[in-house]
Structure formats: C-alpha cells, structure tokens
Amino acid sequence: MKNVDDLIESANELAGQGLSNGEIADELNVSRETASWLVDRGEGSDTTTRESSDALEDIHVDWSALGRDSTRLADVGHAMADLLGGEDVDLVVGIEKAGTPLATTVALELDADLAAYAPRKHQWEEGDIDDLSGSFSRNFAEIRGRDCYVIDDTITSGTTMTETIDAITEEGGSPVGCGVLVDKRGVEELEGVPVKSLLQVIRVSREE
Numbered sequence: 001m002k003n004v005d006d007l008i009e010s011a012n013e014l015a016g017q018g019l020s021n022g023e024i025a026d027e028l029n030v031s032r033e034t035a036s037w038l039v040d041r042g043e044g045s046d047t048t049t050r051e052s053s054d055a056l057e058d059i060h061v062d063w064s065a066l067g068r069d070s071t072r073l074a075d076v077g078h079a080m081a082d083l084l085g086g087e088d089v090d091l092v093v094g095i096e097k098a099g100t101p102l103a104t105t106v107a108l109e110l111d112a113d114l115a116a117y118a119p120r121k122h123q124w125e126e127g128d129i130d131d132l133s134g135s136f137s138r139n140f141a142e143i144r145g146r147d148c149y150v151i152d153d154t155i156t157s158g159t160t161m162t163e164t165i166d167a168i169t170e171e172g173g174s175p176v177g178c179g180v181l182v183d184k185r186g187v188e189e190l191e192g193v194p195v196k197s198l199l200q201v202i203r204v205s206r207e208e
Contacts, residue, residue, distance in 0.1 A: 007038055008038050008042045010038075011028060011039050012039065012042030014028075021035045021039060022035070022119075022121030022123060024038070024039065025121060025156075026097055027097075028060060029061040029062070029098075030058050030060055031058050058156070058184075061181075061182045061184070061201075063153060066181075067101070073101060073105055074108075076102065076105065076181065077106045079198060081109035084149055084177050084179045084196060087147065087149070089110065089112060089147045089176060090146060090147070091107075091113045091114075091115060091141055091173070092106050092112050092149045092151060093164065093168060094114065094117070094152075095119060096117065096118045096119070099151050099153055100116050102153060102181070106149065106151055110149075112149075115137070115140045115141045115148070116137040116139075116140045117167060119134045119160045119163055134163060134164070134167055136167070143171040144172035145172055147173070147174045147175075148173055149177050149178070150164055150165060150177070150179070150193070151179050152178075152180050154184060155180050155184060155185050155197070156184050156185065157185060161178055161195070175193045178190065178195040179196050180196075180198075181197065181198050182197060182198070182199045183195065183199070
C-alpha cells in the first residue's frame with residue numbers, strides 16, 4: 001500500500017468481508033480510531049465533522065514482506081527471542097491475529113509452549129470498548145502458574161498489550177516481558193512489564 005487511498009480501499013474491502021473495525025485495525029496495523037475513519041471514508045461518509053485529526057496522524061506499518069515468507073518470519077522470531085532473552089520462561093503468548101505467528105516462531109526458538117489471546121478490539125465497532133471482553137484460545141497452552149512473554153506485531157497506543165498483560169495476570173500467569181516488531185508509541189514498559197521492540201517509530205513534527 002502506497003498511500004491513504006490504498007488504505008481506504010483495503011479497509012472497505014475488509015469491512016465488506018464482515019470484519020469489525022477492531023479487526024480492520026489489526027489487519028492494517030493502525031489504531032481503532034484510524035480504522036473507523038478509513039471505513040467511513042470508504043463508505044463515502046462526510047468526515048469533515050468528525051474529530052479525525054488524531055487518526056490522520058497515525059502510522060501504517062506494512063510488514064507483509066516478512067509475514068508471507070516462512071523463512072523470513074522464522075528469522076524475525078529468532079531476533080525477537082534474542083531481544084527478549086535472559087528470562088527463564090516456558091510459555092509465549094501471542095496476541096491474535098498477527099501476533100500469534102510471530103509468537104510461534106519465538107516459542108520455537110525458546111523451546112516454550114504457546115498460548116493465544118483474542119483481544120476485545122476484534123469485537124469492537126464503536127462505543128465503549130470496555131464493555132467487551134477478550135479471551136484465551138482453548139486450543140493452546142494454559143496460562144495459570146506460568147511465566148511468559150507476550151508477543152504482538154505492533155504497539156500503537158499500548159491498549160491491547162496492556163489488556164493482554166492484565167488478562168494473563170487475572171488468569172494466574174506472570175508476564176515477564178513483551179516483544180513487538182514495531183513500537184509506534186515509544187514505550188519501555190506497560191503495567192510494570194518491560195517492552196522491547198525490533199523497530200521504534202518516532203514521529204518528528206515542528207509546531208509553527
């Protein structure tokens with residue numbers, strides 16, 4: 001994708017497939033607010049009355065060149081495992097959707113079990129996201145009583161990662177570190193858990 005028009009077209013296609021705004025945000029690696037703005041634009045809505053300036057300042061990250069190739073993805077998993085190294089963990093938790101394949105490669109490197117968490121944003125269309133709830137997949141490892149790493153592809157606001165950390169704690173697990181491909185916020189820790197990224201995006205702007 002080269003520009004905003006491409007993002008609007010992709011958001012419109014995903015919405016046509018029945019994905020929620022939260023799932024679209026996950027697919028396009030943008031914030032929920034940006035995803036909602038893109039979908040509205042694709043539907044031809046008048047966005048001039050919306051407070052969309054924050055959404056327009058978002059950063060889209062396209063890492064499909066890595067995701068579509070298993071060897072490249074495995075190399076990224078090796079790098080992330082090395083970045084997180086030092087803690088004796090036997091569980092890696094991937095945040096669905098994009099975080100789970102990354103977590104799989106990290107778990108393979110660390111000889112650890114794998115768990116998957118579906119965040120509440122996947123159900124989100126509009127309104128208060130706090131009214132929704134995420135869940136751990138029963139097809140993967142259990143959380144209780146285990147130290148773990150949390151893996152996702154990007155951090156935009158930190159909301160999803162924070163939610164996952166809290167869910168792991170409530171489930172009886174202990175998050176000891178978080179790893180992401182790209183950090184768009186510039187965080188060093190969330191809920192007291194250190195966050196490490198392979199790439200960090202820093203927006204530079206000049207106020208007139």
